[in-house]
Amino acid sequence: MSQLGEIQQAILNDDLGAVASLDVPESYRGVTVHKDEAGMFEGLESRDKDPRKSLHVDEVPTPELGPGEALVAVMASAINYNTVWTSIFEPVSTFKFLERYGRLSPLSKRHDLPYHVVGSDLSGVVLRTGPGVHNWKPGDEVVAHCLNVELEGPDGHNDTMLDTEQRIWGFETNFGGLAEIALVKANQLMPKPGHLTWEEAASPGLVNSTAYRQLVSRNGADMKQGDVVLIWGASGGLGSYATQYALNGGAIPVCVVSSPEKAEICRKLGAELIIDRNAEGYKFWKDENNQDPKEWQRFGKKIRELTGGEDPDIVFEHPGRETFGASVYAARKGGTIVTCASTSGYMHQYDNRYLWMNLKRIIGSHFANYRESWEANRLIAKGLIHPTLSKTYSLEETGQAALDVHRNAHQGKVGVLALAPEEGLGVRNHELREKHIDGINAFRNV
Template sequence: MKHILDAITALDSSDSTPEDFAALPLPESYRAVTVHKDEAAMFDGLPTEEKDPRESLHLDEVPVPELGPGEALVAVMASSVNYNSVWTSIFEPVPTFAFLERYGRLSPLAKRHDLPYHVIGSDLAGVVLRTGAGVHSWRPGDEVVAHCLSVELESADGHDDTMLDPEQRIWGFETNFGGLAELALVKANQLMPKPAHLSWEEAAAPGLVNSTAYRQLVSRNGAAMKQGDNVLIWGASGGLGSYATQLALAGGATPVCVVSSPERAGICRAMGAEAIIDRSAEGYRFWKDEHTQNPREWRRFGARIRELTGGEDVDIVFEHPGRETFGASVYVARRGGTVVTCASTSGYQHVYDNRYLWMSLKRIVGSHFANYREAWEANRLVAKGRIHPTVSRTYPLERTGQAAHDVHRNRHQGKVGVLALAPAEGLGVRDRAMRERHLAAINRFRADGGE
């Protein structure tokens, strides 16, 4: 891979052409973070919190996949860990090989994905090396990021909202050849321009979570947030919540940020939020026991929110913890308000009192990733410096297991980055002047202040 890395490193000081990159010889294999099909039962019988991604994630040398029509092969400079990488690594809620087997039955080309190993990862920043037949908008040498929506669009259902395509999948989770690797295979319509003022690891961080937060909060397919809305954001300094907080502030809404420590509260204040609830310090316990929720705590929580908003309930609840918080979320939303939900990282079985939903005309909206347009708009906000990456720490590819362990145990802030081909942090910046204008915000989540 060294000649590929050398060509990419020289991009900002050379006159390389697309033809030069297309002429670079491809290796027969590359390093990739994988889970193995024959280990899918390795954590059987263990509670979720005891399952360790460091035991299941491998750094393997795997063959370069065949490039198909409408696809691109990308040299991955950096990636990041999302919660779907954690789910893959602990084989919950089901081993991802079931997704790959199902995809493999779709067509002879899709059969490539059904392998005894799964190359994971749903983010990347890198450089296009090859494009398949029918690709016109991207050329070898282009610096790109990728969103993780993979669709076939052979059904009419997906042509108003690509997320509704019956063959919608999340790349690197429900498909193979993901971004936690030195090379990645994507559909060319997943590609977007890399923000020029960001380093590789910074550019790789927003893709999945920023697009997800954009659809969930801003889009008419989600909560359709407007100026002046009060928005309750669970986990407001985390990988998903940190982007929701920024989007609320950028859109003229008031985020009510729920965090679990003074340090996380400080990060929300640094982003510009003022209404903050430290749920650990204030001792909220929404469940009396495993089977019984505590409405008294819902009421105490709602009263605290009104203290922070000048007596108003929240218009929108940005929900992603799921089981642990969902009953409280439905309760605290205002009359006619919206609870928009994804992920369910604390459990998929949601319990709430329906009287507070139907009698107060509230809505629950399910939201999953983002369609092509939403992902593009979310990336455009990053490129314009309106939304900033939230990288707090970066690991080398061989320590991806530790990175996933951090996310699994909630030991991280913002996003945890992974360097693939990039030999060090801070590389790949093309627009230094713009970077200087936003440097404090770019480094906001880094404990050492970054550069």
């Protein structure tokens, strides 16, 4: 049996104490993009770029373990939109990030390679820890958030997201979670929720933490009870968590979706106010260069019909170019538009009169700091927020999984099995699971 096979069997047999005595393999399988293929999609529109062509499953050397780091045997991972961006080399090739990181120190030079092992989520078991790690040991069952931060300068010590050397692991660093082994900083690790399977536990990390900071944290919109919250893509990876946080926090979500099936998912979560943007036929852009304010007005009218005349206190933004003008218009006077992404385009246009004359605010929100990630994971572990996993693929099928996300042909989150040989493994707290099984399965078989 191979070294990885021995590690896998120890984990599957719940013999976690044996993990420390097993040798770490010299190599492992990881999902990669290749530097010499960074130009393979030149001349194609984004929608025509196919992740199945650029994502490879390669045998790669196990990286050197440095101070404050951990090697994790990855049981499962998940697809985020940053993996799609990496796979289609937009807006820039991620090898530029690896080159920049490689210039920081001799240790970070490890990341500057002609291949990039991608992925910003994982659940698994700690294999080894580097010098200076005291809170984690081999055999610990963990999930990882994706904040990679150096904290050698002053800027990040009030909010680690402001550190000048803040990066997203698996996107701006190498050795990510779509692999059999991953390299993380030890302060990325959090306890695996015991009532979830490996694939369920792997799926919330990035999007759950992002939604928490963006909507709940004082660093984001600082949502309060009774707030009307307009949520774009409310059944998607980010929006599904925003919908749950709004409902849990006593807010009133207005869920924007693109199909009756996605509307039904929001109803399963407990939302009542839902707009099917395709059924309503909104066309916020007249052409490539000009928006249609009358469509903003029609959209705002629909929101007020649902809310009894109230405009949104908070707009949860992430589509970007396609929707941003409508978002700025729709927010109430003194309201907040909080944005964490631009999946439909980065160059936003909006009518600034609606912003300045109505004292609205635009807040930029990017992932989450360690404390926010820990709080978000704690809510998962207590069964107050549920994973939104809809479908799981094998490591070899990661390209197809990324294509599903690229084309919005998915619900919630899409998982990927690594060392876990099948779905349904890794549950420790069966009683808590049974209590919340409907919420855990809300996105399945839709």
